[in-house]
Amino acid sequence: MLSYRHGYHAGNYADVLKHTMLLQTLRLMHKKNKPMVYIDTHAGAGGYALSDEFAQKTGEYLEGVAKLWDKTDLPEALSQYIADVKHFNSTDELELYPGSPAFVDMNLRDNDRMVLHELHGADHLLLDEQLGGDKKIKVIKGDGLKGLIAAVPPLERRGVILVDPSYEMKTDYQEVAKAVIQAHKRFSTGVYMIWYPVVNRAQTESMFELLKQSGIRRQLRIEQAIKADSDEFGMTAAGLWVINPPWQLDELAQSTLDYLGPLLNQGGGSTQVTWEVGE
Numbered sequence: 001m002l003s004y005r006h007g008y009h010a011g012n013y014a015d016v017l018k019h020t021m022l023l024q025t026l027r028l029m030h031k032k033n034k035p036m037v038y039i040d041t042h043a044g045a046g047g048y049a050l051s052d053e054f055a056q057k058t059g060e061y062l063e064g065v066a067k068l069w070d071k072t073d074l075p076e077a078l079s080q081y082i083a084d085v086k087h088f089n090s091t092d093e094l095e096l097y098p099g100s101p102a103f104v105d106m107n108l109r110d111n112d113r114m115v116l117h118e119l120h121g122a123d124h125l126l127l128d129e130q131l132g133g134d135k136k137i138k139v140i141k142g143d144g145l146k147g148l149i150a151a152v153p154p155l156e157r158r159g160v161i162l163v164d165p166s167y168e169m170k171t172d173y174q175e176v177a178k179a180v181i182q183a184h185k186r187f188s189t190g191v192y193m194i195w196y197p198v199v200n201r202a203q204t205e206s207m208f209e210l211l212k213q214s215g216i217r218r219q220l221r222i223e224q225a226i227k228a229d230s231d232e233f234g235m236t237a238a239g240l241w242v243i244n245p246p247w248q249l250d251e252l253a254q255s256t257l258d259y260l261g262p263l264l265n266q267g268g269g270s271t272q273v274t275w276e277v278g279e
Contacts, residue, residue, distance in 0.1 A: 041144025
């Protein structure tokens with residue numbers, strides 16, 4: 001299915017956590033002056049206008065990035081995140097929201113590169129227009145999970161992989177786990193960041209069980225719930241499942257969630273930073 005458009009959800013609470021942790025992962029990886037690759041399996045359009053019909057229809061950004069826009073007491077990780085969102089905007093107003101590739105592009109070093117996959121035709125065109133002209137960036141129209149297997153191991157032997165599907169299909173959960181396990185066999189030192197929603201908790205946990213039983217070490221859960229789990233329609237929580245997180249990412253995640261938890265909670269929510277599989 002290709003009906004999903006991230007424009008409806010750009011800048012929501014899930015994006016705040018995802019992009020904050022992505023930026024911190026890049027910062028920690030950049031402590032070593034060695035080249036690396038960023039691989040995105042579901043890159044989206046690259047950037048989103050918060051004034052368009054998608055964002056205005058849901059208004060999700062108002063309960064996410066907008067709540068941080070004018071804050072002056074942000075912890076380090078969230079401060080960098082908001083600084084990058086402001087850099088992406090041409091005025092002091094919150095009008096545009098960068099997608100994951102745009103955040104990475106703002107922090108790309110001369111010796112880094114990106115491999116971006118997007119299957120949706122319209123979003124691929126927008127992504128290619130925005131970033132396709134850079135020789136360090138490869139924009140591919142195709143299935144990102146299959147593309148991931150083809151992209152690893154990278155020549156750099158260092159990389160961050162963001163797996164961020166829409167989970168429109170129930171089978172996506174199992175397919176994500178299988179693809180990451182297969183990729184890990186080819187590139188075991190990569191940092192794998194799997195974004196996930198919680199719409200049906202059992203469905204989400206079934207994906208994690210496959211990963212936990214795979215024999216892969218160092219698996220970290222970073223999750224924010226804005227509501228208690230529910231059988232009603234809609235996402236109540238979202239997070240990142242990170243394999244091989246760089247040193248100190250767990251501490252940065254905790255300080256980030258300590259701030260975001262009370263700010264974005266809509267009642268009955270919670271946060272957690274948990275090592276699901278250790279060394």
